[in-house]
Amino acid sequence: MIKEKYTIKDIAQMAGVSKGTVDRVLHKRGKVSKHAFEKVDKVLKEIDYKPNPIARNLKRNKTYSIHVLLPDPNKDPYWIPANEGIIEASDQFTPFGILIRKYFYDPAEKSSFMEQSEEAIRSRPDVLLMAPIFESESQVVLGQCCEAKIPVVLFNNHINCFKEQIFIGQDLKQSGRVAASLMEKIIGKNDGIAIIHINKEPHMQSKENGFIEFFKERSDSKHIMVSKTFNSAEKNCFNHEVSQFIKSNPEINAFFVTNSKAYMLVEAFQELKKDDVVIIGYDLLKPNIMHLGQGNIKFLIHQKPKRQAFLGVNYLAEHFLFGKSLPPHEFLPIDVITSENVHYYL
Template sequence: MSKKQHTIKDIARLAGVSKGTVDRVLHKRGKVSQKAHDKVKKVLSEIDYQPNPIARNLKRNKLYRICVLMPDWKIDPYWKPAELGIKEAIKEFKPFGVIVDQFLYHPHYVESFTTKSKEILASKPDVILMAPLFQEESISILKECREAKIWAALFNNYINTLNGEIFVGQDLIQSGKVAAGLVDKIVKNDSKIAVVHINKEAHMELKEDGFKSFFKEKNNSSHQILCENFNTEEEEEFDEQVSIFLKKNEDLKAIFITNSKAHRIADLVANIKGFEQMVIIGYDLLDENISYLKQGKIEFLIHQKPKRQAYLSINYFAEHFLFGKDVPSRMLLPIDIITSENVGYYLE
């Protein structure tokens, strides 16, 4: 038989039954005689019938709602690409009944995070997609989602106590190991190396753990590793604290910054004599980071692909609702190493 797109009317004619009978067989509802059922199934097999879930979804006027809870990109520019990924997904899936609503919270204030999360929970969406900066509060939200039977997923930041929730992002421990491997290839043995957290969040500790584990697992490694935390809320205080740390550690050979603020360290290092050969490794393609990368003041950037993370997170659920595809429980994106030579290929 022809491979054309057959309608219910076509199937009914070929099977010699009514359209209502075909509809009941296709959607497994209502009573159908065994004889009629077999006739319809035989025709479906012969024409290799594939249902069109998008058309069915539109016909039923069924809407699916995904709420995204993420930091405000106007406050922290790291999240701007994630915003673009969400906009791309909205444009692609809104015509098919998948609605995406955004709830932006202040990345420095837990109260903002909890307020926005309560708004989402009260609206009872199908999915909460969350970039969790505050671990304890995020765990509480995930618990409420399970109790309310709301599907929960995380992107970008991993939580160690996940209990069946979906995660889209990078393996943060492996990411730290990659950074350590880069440092190890550049600096001499017995060097002093710093792991620096700026505005420390729980997920950064996983990068630190990976960084340290690389050297623990490596034979004949004798680097001295320091760990420091700095906060940018007070601009002058931040600059002073970092400057004091650098002057106390004049023999420091490399710094690994665990988030997108490597440019803040690079800016200070550039103004302190004796650190011209300092190796700086950080994350993310912010304009400031790219500028220092091209100047040779940042050696490497690790690309976390926030746009891709946000888009894929929505895409997986949209394809589940529309096509019945399985949602992967864990989707880990590749860890890309960006240099001044290849950065141009990653810029849109």
């Protein structure tokens, strides 16, 4: 049943008081006699009156600022969908007084991260929505926000230093366990496994921990596991390091890549004429999707960066507009993508 909408005039007539009295009761301003308050309060309870927070904010010309700190999508394509999610949320909530400002930093430069974070904090936002990839620097930023009394919400990457911080993204350790479960199903009992970090970020260690934990719990597991970090700044150097790693570890033919750069490992193997490998990675970047279709990558785990960013803004906007409480964490589903179902996600 649709509830009838009541105006201040309607409530005043039902309570037998003036519109000014109802306005003072609703907005808790000015003096109202006890008798008049009781009459208005009785009517409000009878009609189950709920104020419209959006209308109230528009009337008061109240605005809230959400500053978003994230890696530059022009420098790392993984962040393109995240930027799209922020734009989509901004289009939805800007008309209601939610002002969103983005600060892009170079994901390869810690100084860029600090410069952009300082600029974001200097503007005194109501909240900072942040995707951190530098652990110690992010801890500094969180401390600065705490001193400035600026709440922080994290998405995509979690920093384990402030327990009260809100996080939106995947359960990173559990996603590593999912990858291990997939790996176990498609390799031999004695095959060696490499956990590959390309441009390692703090959250990748959580994935590695989950991956290793899965196999440790299996008493019959005989897999040799090696963890290796590569830097992708120079392609020739990257390919050379991969080549050296393969020569030093000939027993390894299964690879778990902990971020969106699985395609780089595939391309290095193609140059080395090495095709007897199993690769599991993350994220729906175009080259990853291509190699998934060609069978060079067996599985991709979808981290939903666009959904993460959109939800971050959405939860904050609804908190400001409707007074909704913020969840301490929002873990998104861990979707396993294959060549057979990838088109449903595009």
